[in-house]
Amino acid sequence: MIRFAPLKVAAFLAAVAAAPMAMASPVCTKAPQAKWMTPAQMKGRVAKMGYRDVKVFQVSGSCYEIYAHTKDGKRAEVYFNPVNGAVVQNNVD
Template sequence: MKHSAPFKILFATAALSIASLAAAGPVCTRLPQAKWLTPAQMKAKIATMGYRDIKVFQVSGSCYEIYAHTKDGKRAEVYFNPVTGAVVQNNID
């Protein structure tokens, strides 16, 4: 029983580390920013996809991230591969 306390602490620390990694967002590319589409190029591509009223456009880790509305008026949080412009993850309300 003496060894159960350190094990519990180790387990709790590992669980918190995994949870923080999951909340960090997706990995969109491993290429350097010099290979990325420019913000202007990416915004133009996003507009052709039908997203409008972009409230936030930012770099989030290795992604371009936006908060906007879909063409149907739904709120969207979308992560894009900054090299190809492809959608990596989207959360639409």
């Protein structure tokens, strides 16, 4: 019979419970979707900001999220406030 130390089990369960929170998208707005820019408006703003080769454009929680390339050709995952188009989080490789 295998016996597990209670502290090890508790630490493992805490790590597993925290994992989804680490991957969650940021909070971009509390405004209802009726106040958001349309996807077409946001895509235009994204292009004006210099992002190109947009592979993914989607709603993620309370954000618009894209996967694209920067002006410098670097890969980027960017979260935008869908009401005003501001960058909330920018992850560049």
